[in-house]
Amino acid sequence: MSDAMCYEITWTKYESKPALIVEIDHSICTDELLHQINNFFIGAEERYQDNNCDITATVLKMMAETCFDQTDSTGYWSERGVVDLVDGNMEGWPPLNGSQGIRILSCDVPIEDWINMEVEEVS
Secondary structure, three states, rough: OOOOEEEEEEOOOOOOOOOOOEEEEOOOOHHHHHHHHHHHOOHHHHHHHHHHOOOHHHHHHHHHHHHHHEEEOOOEEOOHHHHHHHHHOOOOOOEEOOOOOOOEEOOOOOOOOOOOOOEOOOO
């Protein structure tokens, strides 16, 4: 049975609309998988603690940073990095096309920095 939840990731300095909307089916993408994703990258424990030990928020914020840290050789944002994430071609990340329980539904490039992020469960 599906345990899908939709999450909106917004930046406090970015307009009120979400910059990234992600669906996670927690029956497929369990906390164990989310911990594996977090633990793949340096600073996992600190990142987890900084998010009040909420592994979903930890990984979603990291995903948002990864999505928006995709620039081309001229320094401009490139959708190629997000496509690589969706296709599963980025080290440390499962495919984000729903096959592993995580799916990017919407992605909008922020015009401000992404230091202050908020994650909200919307369904």
